[in-house]
Amino acid sequence: MQNQFVIDDTVVKLSLPANATDAITIRSVPYNYTVNFISKADLIKELQALAAHNKEKHFIYIDDVVDKLYTEDMLSGAPTTLINAREKNKNLATAMKLVDVLQAKNFTKKEVIVSMGGGITQDITAFARAVFKRGINWVYVPTTLLSMADSCIGAKSCLNYKGGKNQLGLFSSPARVLICDELLRSLPKRDILSGYGEIVKLVIVGGETTIKLFEKYVSTQHGDVLHNIIPIIQLSLAVKNSVITIDEFEANIRKALNYGHTVGHAIEPLLNYKIPHGIAISIGMLVENEIAVVYGSLAKNESAVLKDLILPYIDAESISYLKKLDVNDVLNNMKKDKKNLSDEIFLAIPYAIGKFGMLNVKADNRLKELLANAFDNLIAGTK
Ligand SMILES: NC(=O)c1ccc[n+]([C@@H]2O[C@H](COP(=O)([O-])OP(=O)(O)OC[C@H]3O[C@@H](n4cnc5c(N)ncnc54)[C@H](O)[C@@H]3O)[C@@H](O)[C@H]2O)c1
Incomplete structure (x- = not known):
């Protein structure tokens, strides 16, 4: 694990709005702006x-x-x-x-x-x-x-x-x-799952507290995935806001928000964008976790906890497309990732729940094998 940055609950200071209609202020350069819920x-x-x-x-x-x-x-x-x-x-x-x-x-x-x-x-x-x-x-x-x-x-x-x-x-x-959350009622199911992909990523970045809150909101949904959606959106934005307030231009801790994106971005164009972005990120998080476990950066039991959080937001249709992937192409696309500084691949991954760092891995046959295994495991898991 390279310690280019560390993010944990001492860094992310969460501040949640008290009411569903409270505006959020985003500190930004060159001007601050507000998010209104209407x-x-x-x-x-x-x-x-x-x-x-x-x-x-x-x-x-x-x-x-x-x-x-x-x-x-x-x-x-x-x-x-x-x-x-x-x-x-x-x-x-x-x-x-x-x-x-x-x-x-x-x-x-x-x-x-x-x-x-x-x-x-x-x-x-x-x-x-x-x-x-x-x-x-x-x-x-x-x-x-x-x-x-x-x-x-x-x-x-x-x-x-x-x-x-x-x-x-x-x-x-x-x-x-x-x-205006009323606009979500017309959104197709796969696009809702896609939204949850990025939400779950942010909830994991937030750590234990945000994971528990998220699970509480989801536990009352009983099949209506838009139930409690405003507090869920606010929770997700609160984590992101805490991170970008410190590092808007991604010099450091904002890199954690790329969790799942190195693999996710690599597979999206290869599958002609048939997998919505957020679902590709969910797949990316699971695959990157498996790589991190093998490289000794993430404990197996923590990876299993994360899998339980992420898996519900990946649909069978998206998994079925993974069969079409050639890992050589996936690896080539991973090499194009913006985070890379050399031929090595940089992955922003949790080294424990709520704690993030950067893992750099050689783009070699070992990585190819790990990618192939991780995709096979996902495909086998839905059979
Ligand atoms: N700029 C950023 O910080 C950032 C962050 C994450 C993702 N992205 C990018 O966002 C894109 C994915 O965006 P997305 O998932 O929001 O969706 P999208 O813009 O791809 O839209 C998804 C589908 O939903 C339809 N749609 C949109 N609103 C609808 C509504 N209310 N009812 C019915 N249909 C509706 C669209 O026509 C489209 O078919 C990716 O390209 C990703 O790279 C950008």
Whole structure:
């Protein structure tokens, strides 16, 4: 285990909102911003106020699925620019199309763009608004569980490039985030599981206290995975907020939030993004845990506890795609990971529950074998 960083419950100081409607303040560079939890009726009012502010320049970058579901009801004819939220479109070409809209409308720093959709819509919008005139104001309305509970804070924006997942990136904070959990009722089951993947990752980063709280909320769900969703989102954001308050630009402890991502990002493009992002991360966490156990960085019993937490959020369909993977390709993609500084692979992994560090492993036949075994174990586990 390399000690480039250490994160444990002495570092992550959790501060949870007392009420479901309390705003969260995110300390960020160059400005702080707030996350508000609001009803659909209040979201409509907020969007109307933004329309009045922007006047003839008002428009909304919106996920095309969300547009079909909600525009008529909520946006009362506001002009929209549609985003086809697919990983194959999360690229420079799409971002530049959004830039073209800003330029055609002669957008200035006075106006505020609205972006409404999941993490793909957020990543593309955040990139476009950041590069146009070195930054146009934007309000983000996340519409997926993953974007409400994770990506909406932290300011990252990433685009895919030449077959590599999230290879281009920059930091780009919104002016405000408006979370309306009522929008989750239309979200497909696999996208809900995907959101839980990133939530479980953050809950594990938070350590014993957050794991216990998460388990308490989940234990009352009785099959309705959206029951208690606001406290679950707040718990997840509270952990992320504690980490990014200390290290927004990932010099150190924020690397823990890449847990599961080295393997997750490697498999996503190889399977043509048929596995939603958060489920790929759940698979990544389990595979990386197995590697960490073999390298002596994580105890077997702790890995088993983590497996029980993570496994419920991986569906059989996603597991079935793992049969198509060639470990040589997985390893090649892992070598492209942003954390790597040399030919070695860097994995952000827990060395105990709630304690994180960096494990560097050689990209050799031993690692290939471990990857193959870990995928086989997952496939066998669902038979
Ligand atoms: N910037 C960051 O910090 C960050 C963090 C984590 C993940 N990400 C990125 O986020 C992306 C994944 O985002 P995601 O999981 O939020 O989803 P997404 O944007 O990929 O959307 C998932 C699907 O849900 C649909 N959808 C969105 N909202 C809906 C709603 N309310 N009802 C019905 N359907 C809806 C979309 O059209 C799409 O088909 C990945 O590209 C990942 O790399 C970014």
